[in-house]
Amino acid sequence: MTRRAMVSVIVIAIVAAAGPLLAHHAWPVDNSRAVTVSGTVTGYEWGNPHVMIGLDVKTQSGAVEKWNVGGPSTTRMEANGWDKSTLKPGDVITAIGYRFSDGQRAMRLDKIVMAGGREMFLYGRR
Numbered sequence: 428m429t430r431r432a433m434v435s436v437i438v439i440a441i442v443a444a445a446g447p448l449l450a451h452h453a454w455p456v457d458n459s460r461a462v463t464v465s466g467t468v469t470g471y472e473w474g475n476p477h478v479m480i481g482l483d484v485k486t487q488s489g490a491v492e493k494w495n496v497g498g499p500s501t502t503r504m505e506a507n508g509w510d511k512s513t514l515k516p517g518d519v520i521t522a523i524g525y526r527f528s529d530g531q532r533a534m535r536l537d538k539i540v541m542a543g544g545r546e547m548f549l550y551g552r553r
Contacts, residue, residue: 456525456535464494464534465521473511475500480514480536482522494532496522498549507548518542 470481478501482494498504501511514520524536538548 455528457528458525460525461523461537462526462534463521463523464496466494466519468514468516468518468520469493470516471511471514473501475502478504478509480520480522480539482520484532492532494522494534496524496534496536498536503551504549507551509547509549513547 464482464484466482466484468480469483470479472479477497477499479495479497482496484492484494486492501509519542521540522534522536523538523540524534527533527535536549538546540546
């Protein structure tokens with residue numbers, strides 16, 4: 428194999444490997460308006476690549492919607508004062524972020540407000 432062919436194969440392999448990574452970071456969110464939901468934490472998954480929170484949100488009609496709200500990596504959240512014990516099932520929080528544009532009950536969090544009023548940011552805005 429010539430040097431040029433070898434370089435072409437390597438470049439193709441790198442581009443192919445990067446595809447899933449880029450797709451992963453393309454969260455399908457509607458960044459045009461923030462959404463706020465309040466509910467009870469049902470799960471708190473402290474892990475990478477993203478910390479995820481399960482949330483039961485009671486609607487005006489009394490029905491309960493299951494939401495998945497998520498943030499960045501644990502390292503980034505630790506830099507904003509979060510740790511694996513920040514939340515626990517049963518905590519009541521208000522989540523503010525950007526909902527997935529495909530209609531899922533999912534959002535990329537910007538911040539949460541704890542029941543006592545404490546704001547916890549996810550991306551360094553204080």
